[in-house]
Amino acid sequence: MKILFAASAVLALTPMAQAQSFAVGTARAERGHAATGYIEVPAGADPATSIPVVVVHGARTGPVLAIVSGAHGTEYASIIAVERLIGALDPTQISGTVILVPLVNRASFDQKVVHVNPVDGKSMNRFYPGRSDGSQTERASYLITKEVVERCDHLIDLHGGDLDESLRPYSYWTKTGHDEQDRISKEMVLAFGLDHIIVSTDRPKDPAASRYLENTATTRGKPSITAEAGHAGTVEPEDVDALVRGCLGVMRHLKMLPGAAEPVASPIWIDSVLTVASDEPGIFYPLVKRGSYVAAGTPIGYVTDFFGKKVFEAKAPAAGVVLYICSVPSMAKGGTVANVGVVRTGS
Numbered sequence: 183m184k185i186l187f188a189a190s191a192v193l194a195l196t197p198m199a200q201a202q203s204f205a206v207g208t209a210r211a212e213r214g215h216a217a218t219g220y221i222e223v224p225a226g227a228d229p230a231t232s233i234p235v236v237v238v239h240g241a242r243t244g245p246v247l248a249i250v251s252g253a254h255g256t257e258y259a260s261i262i263a264v265e266r267l268i269g270a271l272d273p274t275q276i277s278g279t280v281i282l283v284p285l286v287n288r289a290s291f292d293q294k295v296v297h298v299n300p301v302d303g304k305s306m307n308r309f310y311p312g313r314s315d316g317s318q319t320e321r322a323s324y325l326i327t328k329e330v331v332e333r334c335d336h337l338i339d340l341h342g343g344d345l346d347e348s349l350r351p352y353s354y355w356t357k358t359g360h361d362e363q364d365r366i367s368k369e370m371v372l373a374f375g376l377d378h379i380i381v382s383t384d385r386p387k388d389p390a391a392s393r394y395l396e397n398t399a400t401t402r403g404k405p406s407i408t409a410e411a412g413h414a415g416t417v418e419p420e421d422v423d424a425l426v427r428g429c430l431g432v433m434r435h436l437k438m439l440p441g442a443a444e445p446v447a448s449p450i451w452i453d454s455v456l457t458v459a460s461d462e463p464g465i466f467y468p469l470v471k472r473g474s475y476v477a478a479g480t481p482i483g484y485v486t487d488f489f490g491k492k493v494f495e496a497k498a499p500a501a502g503v504v505l506y507i508c509s510v511p512s513m514a515k516g517g518t519v520a521n522v523g524v525v526r527t528g529s
C-alpha cells in the first residue's frame with residue numbers, strides 16, 4: 183500500500199491532523215472517513231486487553247480532540263454518551279480529528295466491578311502516565327498516553343457517578359497557572375455547558391507523575407477538561423444528553439463543527455470539594471439527595487450497625503452542594519458518604 187506509506191511520510195513532517203490518514207491502535211482512517219479498531223495492550227505479568235477506539239478523521243483539517251470514557255467501567259452514562267457520539271459524528275462535516283475511546287476498563291464493565299480494574303485492583307484513572315512493564319492498568323495507561331494523549335491537542339475525559347454514587351452533573355477545570363492554556367481550557371469547560379464547575383488547583387504538575395488522564399494531557403500543555411454525569415448505574419437520557427451536548431459544544435467552540443457553542447451563562451464555581459467519610463462500617467441511610475444545597479452541620483445521612491443502632495451520623499462539613507452521595511446501603515469504615523462542593527461567592 184504505497185499510498186499509506188506516503189501518508190505516514192507526510193505524518194512525520196506536518197502536524198498530525200493535517201495528514202491524509204490518522205491511526206490510533208489498529209484504527210486507521212483516511213481523510214473524510216471513520217475507522218474502528220483496538221489499542222492492543224499486550225500481556226505482562228497479567229493478561230492482555232483490547233481497548234476499543236474510533237478515529238473520525240474529518241474532511242477538513244483542524245485540531246485533534248480525544249474523548250475518553252469508561253476508565254470506571256460501571257459509570258455507564260458516560261460510556262453510552264461516547265457510543266452515541268460514535269454513531270453521530272459525520273467525518274464529512276468535521277474539521278480536524280476525533281479520537282473516541284468509549285471503554286478503557288473492559289474488565290470492570292464485563293464483570294460489573296466498581297472503581298477499579300478487577301485484573302489488578304487499580305483505578306484506571308490514577309496510574310498515568312503508566313508504564314510498559316507494569317500491571318494491566320499501568321500498561322493500558324502507558325499506551326493511552328502514547329497513542330491518545332500525545333497525539334491529541336485537546337482531551338475530554340468523561341466520568342459519572344459509579345454504581346454506588348448518586349451524582350449531580352459537574353465538570354472540572356484545571357488551573358495550571360499557564361494563562362493561555364488556562365484561558366482555552368476555561369472556554370472549553372464553559373462550552374461544555376454543565377453549570378457546576380470544580381476548579382482544580384492541586385493536580386500534580388509533573389508530567390511523569392500525572393496520575394489522572396486529563397492531567398496527563400494538561401501537564402503536556404494540552405488544554406483539556408473532565409466532565410461527569412450519570413448516577414448509580416443508570417443510563418438516564420438527561421445525563422447522556424448532557425455529555426453528548428457538552429462534547430458537541432466543545433467541538434463547535436474549537437471550530438471542528440459548524441455553528442456556535444452556547445457557553446454556560448452563569449456557572450457555579452466550586453473552589454473546594456470536601457469528602458465526608460464514615461467512621462464506622464454498617465448500613466448507610468442517606469438524608470439528602472444529589473444536588474441538594476446544605477448548610478454547615480446539616481445531617482446528610484447516617485450509618486447503623488446490623489441491629490439498627492445508629493453508629494455514625496454524617497454532617498455537612500461546610501455549606502455547599504452535595505455533588506454526590508452514597509447510593510447503596512453498603513458502607514465500609516472510611517467509605518465515602520458524600521462529596522460536598524464549596525461554592526464560590528462573589529467574583
Ligand SMILES: [Zn+2]
Nearest residue numbers: 254257341342
Ligand atoms: Zn470515574
